[in-house]
Amino acid sequence: MVRTRFAPSPTGQIHVGNVRTALFAYLYAKKHGGQFVLRIEDTDLERSEEIYTQKLMEDLHWLGLSWDEGPDVGGPYGPYTQSERLSIYQEYAQKLIDEGRAYYCYCTPEEIEASKQKLLAEGKPPHYDGRCRYLTASQRRAFEAEGRKPVIRFVAYDQEYILQDVVKGEVHFPRGMVGDFVIIRSNGLPVYNYAVVIDDYLMKITHVLRGDDHLSNTVRQLMIYQALGATPPVFGHMALVLGPDKQKLSKRHGVTSVDEFRRLGYLPEALLNYLALLGWSSPDGRELLSKDELVELFDLDRLSSSPAVFDYDKLHWISKHYIIQMPLEKLYREAIPFFVETGWVTEEELQDPAKQNFFMGVLDLIRGYCSRLSDIKNHLVYFLREDFPIEAEAEPFLKLETTPKVLQAFYEKLQAETRDVDELVFREMAMEMMKELGVKGKNFFLPLRIAITGRVSGPEIYFILPLIGKQKALARVENLLQRLQAGH
Known part of the structure; x- marks a missing residue:
């Protein structure tokens, strides 16, 4: 029977390079119906701490890497801690x-x-x-x-x-x-x-x-x-995992420990998928693979002898895919701590059935702009607050002489509109206004986006309007108009 092991030293937070080793050992054992063993090498008494042992086991469980034998579950060949x-x-x-x-x-x-x-x-x-x-x-x-x-x-x-x-x-x-x-x-x-x-x-x-x-x-x-x-x-x-500068991956390159990736809101499925691609490639060339698919496809003959470079951009691409594809209710549960971190909403409000439709609607709208769950905080501001900042990239559009006319026309049009403003209604309104004002493209749409969100990019306005409601939208447009008239 195939028996593999992961034997970390509990002297600090577990590094993604070490986790890659654990992952490959896990995949090979599971591929061949074998057993994966966790052993703690803690004979460096001065540096080893029980808190790190508990944390590394927690991180491995979070990633979905469970062991058949180990310090907490026992087994026929224990103890599984070297000091014992x-x-x-x-x-x-x-x-x-x-x-x-x-x-x-x-x-x-x-x-x-x-x-x-x-x-x-x-x-x-x-x-x-x-x-x-x-x-x-x-x-x-x-x-x-x-x-x-x-x-x-x-x-x-x-x-x-x-x-x-x-x-x-x-x-x-x-x-x-x-x-x-x-x-x-x-x-x-x-x-x-x-x-x-x-x-x-x-x-x-x-x-x-x-x-x-x-x-x-x-x-x-x-x-x-x-x-x-x-x-x-x-x-x-x-071969070791290297940073973008081809030196051994370390903190100077950015986030390196599983705990840091977790706190930043990378989904465990995404991180596990990415780590599998560091020094291994699937036989069919696919890069987006579930844990079960990795088990099915993994073998030692596809391990590379060349160093793998940790590409944060590729991790973000994979992570965004998982955020977009995850069922909304599950993603919402994962995202709640990041809503709370803003300080603008409480966990009680997020768990309130009467308010969940709004918060889940917001999450569903902004998830496509997030490579990790912590990114949602950048977008929540214009859903949860009225004093959101206007980004510097918006200034050139605020200085256009046509911007006040666009904002005023939209304010009047929206105020008079009796229908729910969905995508079709918004497009109809926009076509009429562009024709009346002789303003089109960015010079028309971006002033509206800036008034509603303070940004020049993000979700489409016609998706945001039903969530924030007509009255908030009117108040935001009026507020920006007043600022422009006051010369701010």
């Missing part, structure tokens, strides 16, 4: 010592550094020189009497390794690439390259997908698998 597995690491370290594959090392950092500099001066690789490999029991006791606390070092194999990587292809690790390396620190905590092998081995992980910044670690891990007499999992090392 310390006795397991010690047990296997002792086994390696007993078999002559590891040993206690009492060298101080100063001694190791001095040895490293000597080897570099001689033009040799700065590997640990193995001086503690053959210590006698009495020598060990003498070091311990000095107060030295040992690390446990693994005896590196002196051989070449060849990795058949499903993304990178054949990767060669020459003999002598690494010397004896630490697997247990002096404080008893395991190092990454050791703990990850013990965990993947005991949890029966069959496929490991991760960033190619881990590729150089793999030779050490292959050595530990060899010492355990175990078959390594299939490895796939994916």
Whole structure:
């Protein structure tokens, strides 16, 4: 059975690059009817915090990535948090010592550094020189009497390794690439390259997908698998996600954590869809894909070995598609917090059945102008307030000598109109006025839009008028006329 895992460190907000790794591992497991495991690597005690563990699980659930085994749901190979597995690491370290594959090392950092500099001066690789490999029991006791606390070092194999990587292809690790390396620190905590092998081995992980910044670690891990007499999992090392400047994606490029994308109102379906396209492409060339479709189409042979560039514009295109296509009632539930954030309407009002038709009508009208739900706040102002600002781009049209005439004619026409002003009625009114005034195009329509919304772009006026009502529309046109007459 295919078993994949996602093993984050809870040291901060989860990065979209890490989530992409989780997504690919999830998709591959589900495609093959396998299991997806969540494991928390929290042995960096100084930086790991429980709040980050809870937050990353919340973010993964929000994205729709659920796990079959993990810290919260358990499973047959737990615990699934490394800090709860310390006795397991010690047990296997002792086994390696007993078999002559590891040993206690009492060298101080100063001694190791001095040895490293000597080897570099001689033009040799700065590997640990193995001086503690053959210590006698009495020598060990003498070091311990000095107060030295040992690390446990693994005896590196002196051989070449060849990795058949499903993304990178054949990767060669020459003999002598690494010397004896630490697997247990002096404080008893395991190092990454050791703990990850013990965990993947005991949890029966069959496929490991991760960033190619881990590729150089793999030779050490292959050595530990060899010492355990175990078959390594299939490895796939994916190129990192880069920013638009082709540097590793970071906060300087903009939003990077799942929590930030969530707070800005990106729909989880949209973010998941976009992340799948970072380093993978569908066999039929489609880019708009649901999670179920991703599961159906995903396979490792379409993972790219080239770095993926995070394109915020493309994310916005995908996100807008999901906002437009989502059923209105569901979108409304997602959008309520962003209505409330404006401070112009309360959640109680938004939940009031008597008012919901208006708010849902507003959302339905403006959703096509939004790449994320936080964008609705830019449009709500002219639906919920009468003191909305007039944007700078409107000024040239306010200075046209025909603008007061257009506004006055529209005011009189609207005031006299007894029908509901829908699209057909508005177009009829507009045609009559343009003919009477000799004004057409932008010079006619934009003054009306500016009076009603303060903007030169956005939803059509004939969609806005039924929502705000005739009296508000008249008051807004009159207000702008007065401002123009006063010279403002």
